[in-house]
Amino acid sequence: MKKIRILAVVFICLFTANTTFAGDGKLIATAGLIQVEGAGGGGLVPWATLPGYDSRDEYSVNAFSSYVTVDDYKLHALGASVSLYDRVELSVAQQSFSIKAGAGDIEQTIVGAKVRLYGDVIFSRWPQVSLGVLHKSLKDDAIALALGAQDTSGTDVYIAATKVHLGAVSGYNLVWNATVRYTNANQMGLLGFGSVNDDSHELMLECTVGVLFNRHLAVGGEFRQKPDNIALPEEDWKAAFVTYIPNKNFNITVAYAMLGSIAGADDQNGLYVSIGGTL
Amino acid sequence: MKFIQQLIILLAILLGLSACSSTSTTTLYDELGGETKIREIAENLVLEFEMDEYILPYYEGSDINRFVEKLTEYICEVADGPCVYTGRSMVDVHTGMNITESHYNRLVDLSINAMDKAGIPHRTQNKLLARLAPTRKDMLYR
DSSP: OOHHHHHHHHHHHHHHHTTSSSSOOOTTSOEEEETTSEEEEEESSSSSSSSSSTTTOOEEEEEEEEEEEEESEEEEEEEEEEEEEEEEEEEEEEEEEETTTTTTTTEEEEEEEEEEOOTTTTSSSSOOOEEEEEEEEEEEHHHHTTTOOBBBBEEEEEEEEEEEEEEEEEEEEEEEEEEEEOOOOOOGGGTSSTTTTTTEHHHHEEEEEESSSSSSSEEEEEEEOOOOEEEEEEEEEEEEEEEEEEEEEEEEEEEEEEEEBBBBBBBEEEEEEEEEOOO | OOHHHHHHHHHHHHHHHHHHHHTTSOOOHHHHTTHHHHHHHHHHHHHHHHHHHHHHHHHTSSOHHHHHHHHHHHHHHHHHHOOOOOSOHHHHHHTTBBOOOOHHHHHHHHHHHHHHTOOOOHHHHHHHHHHGGGGHHBBTTO
């Protein structure tokens, strides 16, 4: 965790220097962001996009830090990734989840990989399509197992399609994403994987719609369907976001997150703030 | 799943809005400001090329006046204006240049600069870019 944190700080310092480095071969605001599990995406949902502005002749190095605070819980996610030749993304992220009223937290490490299978988010006729995996492992077994999960590590596999339509909404650019994820993670894995005696892997649908009001500002919404494996009920996630992308090295997103019931506490709503940087 | 329905409805409304606006009788050519403005964009683009270390080599030795002339015709035709493009095909023009993906995207960035400097509104810029985007495959790695 500490190493990743130092790494992220170093990256973020570099970004603010606004240096031109490996890749700026994509159009501004078309690289997407990094979502809460470390994959290139929106905020909650992984997209087909690879973070960073590398084209097929370039690479990029990316980092993000996201903070979510809802009524009874908070989550901090931090991570870094590389995108190689706009083809392969490798990511690592650390999540730290805690109850506001209590001490201690649940920590999870997520290692991810994604391959772009087809297309260009803007220029191909059909959407850009990517296939990804996210392997998650909890640091401590106790809470997940006590809540009735089968495992303390698990793997999600997802396929995502993303497209930008130039000028599609009375002249504004439209972006949409649809993702199907094969998962058994309870609350993203923070409450373990599967339920007692049942692996529980199933398909979940996730999607995003956004409008780019100029070259630097995007507004939209996300939806993430969630499984409901253990006794404590779990509900679908929703968010409405505003993203500001001043340059190709930095982005900041503020969202209102509606995360439903989490570990016995209902109607968990609150703020999501994320900064991302890329070189 | 209610939120997902709302997202889909929002998407449908947004696309519906654009469908209405695109059935209007004004052409993109008019919206851009006619031939004068299109020529200004073409001239601005040449200036952008001249200042760009990556793009300049592609155009070194080419006839600038002819380039402005043909590009003006091309944009005019693409935007449904009263012109006929008399230059060579996009494939012919760019064959041998071996334009990379990142240089193509840079070209789009420079085009946006050229349109910004000509005072073309953001939404009109996007509409023109949308019409030019399909020619990308004729220009890359040839």
